Amino acid sequence: QAAIEDSKAKISDAEASVQEISQKIPEANGELAKATALRQKEHQDFLSAEKELAEAVDQITIVAEGQKGASLAQLPKDARKKLDAMKRGLRSVLEAGFVTHATNAKVAAFLENREDEFDTSSGKMDDDTGILERVKQMAEEALSDARKKEQKAQWDYDSLKMSSEG
Secondary structure, eight states: OHHHHHHHHHHHHHHHHHHHHHHHHHHHHHHHHHHHHHHHHHHHHHHHHHHHHHHHHHHHHHHHHHTTTOOGGGSOHHHHHHHHHHHHHHHHHHHHTOSOHHHHHHHHHHHHHHHHHEETTTTEETTOTTHHHHHHHHHHHHHHHHHHHHHHHHHHHHHHHHHHHO
């Protein structure tokens, strides 16, 4: 008789646990759906930033190889447009937050100070030698940082998904 009563109590406890867990499942599924939607948006933002940065690196390389020894003020109009487009791309990537703080600071400093370094009277930059290489290096660092950040975000999402499914 005692065994039967004990078994009934265990069954009642188990049914309560099942009911409690059943209520938590939709909540967990909702949270996972929100995380999935957020992750998809983050990934699309990353793809856009990655494309802009990769194009910027390519454009800088083309301009730098075609303009060895020339000042930035001497760049042909189409090369100058590419350089300006690259700067806009770098700025949008910085604003999107796809780079680490250290790289962000370097690129932001370049974007903000570069105009100050332009001497309109001579049409020459204060340090033309290697400026395109420095900008290319910053763009490559920003691209690398963006890829690392994306990889970590994907890993974090995959971990969340596994823990909620398991």
